[in-house]
Amino acid sequence: MKEDALAVPGDEADLRTWLGWGGARLRDADVDDPRREARLLMAHVLGTDLAGLLARARMTDSERAGFVAAVRRRAAREPMAHITGRAGFWSLELETSPATLIPRPDSETLIEALLDYCPDRERVRSVLDLGTGAGCLLLAALSEYGAAWGVGVDIAPDAARLAARNARRAGLEGRSAMLAGDWAASIRGVFDVVFSNPPYIPQGDLAGLMPDVRDYEPVRALDGGADGLDAYRLLTGALPLLLAHDGVAVFEIGIGQENSMPTLARQSGLEIVDVRADLGGIPRAVVMRHRRS
Template sequence: MTGMAPLSETPLLREVLRHAEALLREACVDTPELDARILMGASLGMTREHMLIHATARLNQAQVGRVLGFIARRVDREPVSRILGRREFWSLDFHLSPATLDPRPDSETLIDEALAGIPDRKAPLTVLDLGTGTGCLLLALLSELPNAAGTGIDRSEEAVATATANARRLGFGQRARFAVGDWGDGLSERFDLVISNPPYIPEAEIETLAPEVVRFDPVAALAGGPDGLNAYRTIVTQLPNLLKSKGKVIFEVGAGQAADVARLLVTAGFSGIGTRCDLGRVERAVFGHLSG
């Protein structure tokens, strides 16, 4: 590392924080100050307020080692959420595993769209989440729909185990079940709502993604085939056997894919097709209703 003074044997907390920030800045991490503060707090078991109050406290070598161990992982571009093993989504705390995507704020667009289309949130609705990962989409919906129940499907046994554990820890274990499956294949139940964030990255583009994504998210949850649309084609053919009459499907899509996914729904006979943009004004959700 260039131009960086070494730490003393028992440095002040604020000195370690500045050192951590400098390491992350040199590694071209986007938010070095924020990441350093979060990782330092987590490694020391301290809140931001505690760190401010104890800025002049001296840290021992074990404490410094824990901080710098987390920082070294971030320098290697491991996401903060992966280092901590958890991510907040829809104000809920989700544990991650190597088999699950790291939930993104953009995916909350699907929750917004789902809730906007439900006139009575106390109705006993049924929800199917295809490619459930951490279970974040299904469990976020259940947190807003007190009488709803749902099923989450994923091809990965590890993802299913992670989602099941998240449901129990968040208090939704009685209303959510998770199972290993190939999208909706073999399901006999029909649902009021199907929601899905399937793999949608064209395979040739995966290596161009940020290292935090390409090196730490599971490739199976990213790769959507040559044009990124393979999963949508499969799911759309299954939807008539998964949705109740006039039931709704909501897909997350990648930038520039909304028109193609909407076209798939039109071809399959869906009606009321529309899109919803995320906070970056990207068409992130595509939805439609199974014609009655």
């Protein structure tokens, strides 16, 4: 159905009518769960939550205009997090921007794995996050390990600035530093925990990504080279000098890459001690440490 066949409701229309229009517009654009997304967009425009919509009957002129604009942006497959400017991750609400990948629930698998391998909340004192993006992994870890401090590194200065704002938002700016740099090139010292969610999409698969990702998220954070493993080769090579003797590294991986990681780890004197699946059953996190003799 073309947009002009979906007439925008009149000014006198109530919220239910507007939500019906928004849901139909998003359904037409093949957006998953269009009714819920229409409600989320309306809640954002009205500055409330989903429950707060029940207390409203109609919108003001400016609210109607804002809702129409938001629905049209989402119908063009712009990510919800770019429209609202925020995304939830672990226990945090983070600012988002087109400068970084959007924090996703699948990445929470890395935090769950870390908590299982480092259950003593006082033992972890230092955390490094390579390719920190919005800062989600580092900040979630610091929120769980109250004695730890951390460093996040991203090659994009805008991403490092965003991560720093999120550290302030989470009240963790005193225990974190966000740097613009090329992976670990400017980092010295060892860390109890090393995270990374590097680019891992094979170049040949980029064109087939969902338009929400392909057209709106930064290619440099997606493109993993011909086989998707370029960043892992570099990172596993750097890990022996970054990871404490009894530390753990937790990396996010793409589909099928759990089969390649053991070889890369062995070449650098590391070993894979676990591979964790996300809620969809896809192997998502590899846990590494120095190889035991």
